[in-house]
Amino acid sequence: MRHQQGTLDFPARANYARNRFVVSAGNALAADWIDRWPDWGASRALIIHGEAGSGKSHLASIWAERAGAETITSLKTGIASLDAARHYVLDGVEVGADWQDETLFLTLTRFAGADGSLLLLAREAPSAMAWGLADVASRLGAINTAAITRPDDTMLGAILRKLADDRGLVLDDAMIGYSVRCMERSYQAARELISALDNASIVEKKKPNLAMLRKLLNGGQMQLFSERSE
Numbered sequence: 001m002r003h004q005q006g007t008l009d010f011p012a013r014a015n016y017a018r019n020r021f022v023v024s025a026g027n028a029l030a031a032d033w034i035d036r037w038p039d040w041g042a043s044r045a046l047i048i049h050g051e052a053g054s055g056k057s058h059l060a061s062i063w064a065e066r067a068g069a070e071t072i073t074s075l076k077t078g079i080a081s082l083d084a085a086r087h088y089v090l091d092g093v094e095v096g097a098d099w100q101d102e103t104l105f106l107t108l109t110r111f112a113g114a115d116g117s118l119l120l121l122a123r124e125a126p127s128a129m130a131w132g133l134a135d136v137a138s139r140l141g142a143i144n145t146a147a148i149t150r151p152d153d154t155m156l157g158a159i160l161r162k163l164a165d166d167r168g169l170v171l172d173d174a175m176i177g178y179s180v181r182c183m184e185r186s187y188q189a190a191r192e193l194i195s196a197l198d199n200a201s202i203v204e205k206k207k208p209n210l211a212m213l214r215k216l217l218n219g220g221q222m223q224l225f226s227e228r229s230e
Contacts, residue, residue, distance in 0.1 A: 018062050022162060024155035027055055030146035034063050037117065043143045044111045045118040047093075049125050050148030053187035056121045060089045063119055074098035079107050084114035093122045094129065101133035108139045153180050156190060163194040169201070169208050178210060182217045193217075 023031050030048045033040070040046055048056050064071060069087035076098055082088065090107075093099050111118050122129070125147060126140035151159060157176045164171045171179075183189050193216065200212045 020162060021055065021058050021062065022155065022158040024152065024158070026149040026151055026155060027059075030055075030059055030148050033144060033146050034059050037063060037067065040117060040144055042113055043108075044114055044116065045108065045120065045143045047120040047122060047126055047140065047143050047145045048148065049122040049145070051123060051150070051187055053191050054148040055187070056148065057091075060091065060119055060121055064089055067117060069117070069119065075100065075103045075107060078103060079110060082107065082110065084110050084116045087117045088119070090118060090120045093120045094124065095131055101131050101136045105133060105136045105139055108136075108143070112139075150185055151187060151190075153185075156180050156183075156185055159187065159190045160194060163190060164197075164208075167194060167198050169194070169198060171208060175208070175210050175213055178213055179217070 021031060027050075030050075033046050033048075037046075048059060050056055060071070063069060064087075067087040069089050071089040071091055072082075073091050075090075090099075093104070095101075108118070120143070126137070126143070126145060129137070129140070131137050131140075157180050160176055160179055161171060179193060183193055193213075196216050197208050197212060200216065201208045204212070206212075
């Protein structure tokens with residue numbers, strides 16, 4: 001059994017292998033920066049930004065395994081425990097209590113020119129973040145930056161296949177094509193659709209099919225349908 005009977009959304013086990021990362025025009029630069037490490041220049045850091053579910057964690061996992069990096073989700077406790085000779089993922093960087101201006105600035109300064117490396121993950125571009133300390137914005141502006149943009153149709157189809165495969169689901173070409181035509185073009189929408197399809201297959205005790213997709217996308221059960229502008 002894939003998981004228990006019912007409609008609870010048990011998290012799928014994501015496959016974060018390098019060969020499972022789908023590269024397209026929208027994320028190729030970010031993937032290239034990950035592959036070229038440790039050649040990240042004097043800043044010894046990289047910022048990858050993009051919407052939720054866009055693959056930042058997948059790239060971070062690839063890099064962390066290669067670099068032996070530790071993931072940090074807050075700098076509340078300061079930087080005393082950070083070794084500038086080691087490597088860290090700073091996950092979820094944004095203006096707020098977990099990433100105070102002065103502490104982040106000191107962290108970035110500490111790693112500049114050091115042997116260690118920092119991979120920063122954020123939803124917003126550094127230029128869009130309203131840091132109170134001008135030195136933080138300046139330091140971030142000097143760091144290598146790669147954006148992951150919204151997926152095109154080809155990328156969206158590939159993402160749907162990967163997410164379905166992570167849950168043990170099989171989607172044929174007709175199901176992929178219909179989903180891409182009718183759903184919102186976003187990574188989060190893809191995750192929500194596959195999760196809902198998984199639950200529907202459990203409730204109906206059937207393999208996922210096109211009829212299920214039509215019900216989910218057009219039957220008012222999900223807020224994923226939107227007008228598509230080309």
